[in-house]
Amino acid sequence: MIKEAASIITCHDCDLTQTMRYSPEKGSVRCSRCAAILRKRQRIKPEKNIEHTLALVVTALLLFVIANAFPIIQLKAEGHELAATLMTCVHFLFTHDMVLLAGLVFLTCIGAPLIQLTGLLYILLPLHFNHSPRFAPPIYHLVRNIGFWSMLEVLMLGILVSIVKLSALATVIPGIALWTFGLLIFIMAAIVNDLDSDILWRRIHPSIQNENINISSTEHALINCHHCDLLCAVSRQDNTQCPRCNSRLYFRKPHSQSRSAALLLAAMIMFIPANVLPVMVITSLGKTEGDTIMSGVIHLAMYGDWPLAFILFVASICVPLLKLLILSMLLITVHIKSQWRPKERTRLYRLTEMIGQWSMVDIFVATLMAALIQIQGLMTIEVGAGAVAFGAVVVLTMLAAKAFDPRLIWDNKEKSNE
Ligand SMILES: [Zn+2]
Numbered sequence: 001m002i003k004e005a006a007s008i009i010t011c012h013d014c015d016l017t018q019t020m021r022y023s024p025e026k027g028s029v030r031c032s033r034c035a036a037i038l039r040k041r042q043r044i045k046p047e048k049n050i051e052h053t054l055a056l057v058v059t060a061l062l063l064f065v066i067a068n069a070f071p072i073i074q075l076k077a078e079g080h081e082l083a084a085t086l087m088t089c090v091h092f093l094f095t096h097d098m099v100l101l102a103g104l105v106f107l108t109c110i111g112a113p114l115i116q117l118t119g120l121l122y123i124l125l126p127l128h129f130n131h132s133p134r135f136a137p138p139i140y141h142l143v144r145n146i147g148f149w150s151m152l153e154v155l156m157l158g159i160l161v162s163i164v165k166l167s168a169l170a171t172v173i174p175g176i177a178l179w180t181f182g183l184l185i186f187i188m189a190a191i192v193n194d195l196d197s198d199i200l201w202r203r204i205h206p207s208i209q210n211e212n213i214n215i216s217s218t219e220h221a222l223i224n225c226h227h228c229d230l231l232c233a234v235s236r237q238d239n240t241q242c243p244r245c246n247s248r249l250y251f252r253k254p255h256s257q258s259r260s261a262a263l264l265l266a267a268m269i270m271f272i273p274a275n276v277l278p279v280m281v282i283t284s285l286g287k288t289e290g291d292t293i294m295s296g297v298i299h300l301a302m303y304g305d306w307p308l309a310f311i312l313f314v315a316s317i318c319v320p321l322l323k324l325l326i327l328s329m330l331l332i333t334v335h336i337k338s339q340w341r342p343k344e345r346t347r348l349y350r351l352t353e354m355i356g357q358w359s360m361v362d363i364f365v366a367t368l369m370a371a372l373i374q375i376q377g378l379m380t381i382e383v384g385a386g387a388v389a390f391g392a393v394v395v396l397t398m399l400a401a402k403a404f405d406p407r408l409i410w411d412n413k414e415k416s417n418e
């Protein structure tokens with residue numbers, strides 16, 4: 001028999017308070033107004049969720065160690081043998097005056113996934129033995145936030161693009177870390193998908209649950225805590241704390257419009273040097289040539305590498321442009337209190353959140369190629385200043401999207417209905 005649990009929930013994207021009927025067998029539940037996913041489908045039985053995720057986390061950590069200990073790519077060219085691990089790539093950037101870029105590559109490919117996995121291990125292992133870990137709320141908070149910066153799947157695409165590009169120059173031998181990375185990406189996706197945070201919170205704080213919250217007050221707005229999903233009554237004036245995870249509860253993200261607009265403007269300014277300056281500087285037989293993002297794509301297309309040229313064109317030129325345009329449009333329509341197609345605008349917002357990280361591909365490609373191709377007297381590749389500007393565009397647009405509160409899109413609609 002299907003067990004259906006009815007609960008009150010407010011949508012994170014449009015703020016509509018609604019009754020949600022969820023049963024694990026029936027699949028995910030969507031918001032009746034903006035179609036945001038309110039509760040994911042769970043393929044794992046609730047009583048096995050913690051143990052299942054713990055097993056995945058341990059497997060992922062082992063794979064992570066192997067993926068970082070061994071070379072991703074090995075090259076054989078003109079009697080030279082070259083190999084690069086992820087850490088050598090970061091070290092290369094660091095020693096070539098690209099400290100900011102080194103930090104970004106380290107965070108997105110090593111730091112973020114490592115913190116995510118060790119943080120989850122710290123919480124799940126004691127829970128498995130029926131102990132509540134100390135400092136679980138802030139650590140889980142960190143795990144959720146840092147996950148936003150983990151870009152292993154984008155790195156994988158970058159590695160594949162680099163292999164195709166490098167095979168024109170030398171014999172490429174995919175290293176053991178490459179296969180491990182492929183596997184790790186699947187396991188990480190399974191962890192994010194399978195871990196039921198509702199079950200996790202019930203195990204961490206069994207006494208505080210949605211059912212025992214007083215929701216009769218009229219001066220307060222009901223919202224689900226953005227971090228632990230607990231239903232809370234929040235005053236429209238001042239900000240309070242979530243009783244379960246201690247994070248601040250906001251009726252709307254504070255200064256959402258101005259923060260998002262400032263970050264977007266900075267991204268637009270950086271977009272110019274990102275496209276004008278070279279991302280890669282190639283010195284071959286005494287001749288130095290810089291490749292901008294666009295000229296890189298054109299070169300690939302000229303050599304008949306259409307699929308690769310298309311992938312890089314979409315990831316490095318279309319995605320950032322689309323993000324800048326969508327975020328500008330959202331900010332302007334919210335500012336002029338437009339009621340135009342709120343559902344579609346919310347969808348566009350979710351799209352910018354989803355595609356944001358894929359523009360990092362070019363930076364990973366330039367880093368890998370530069371770390372590998374250092375054959376003195378024959379050919380050297382350096383990462384150009386354009387890559388730093390481009391990295392800034394990616395980070396700034398991701399932060400601008402995060403600062404924007406999609407519930408603002410629906411606020412005017414609500415006012416007009418009143
Ligand atoms: Zn909604």
Ligand SMILES: [Zn+2]
Pocket residue numbers: 225226227228229230242243244245246247
């Ligand atoms: Zn909370």
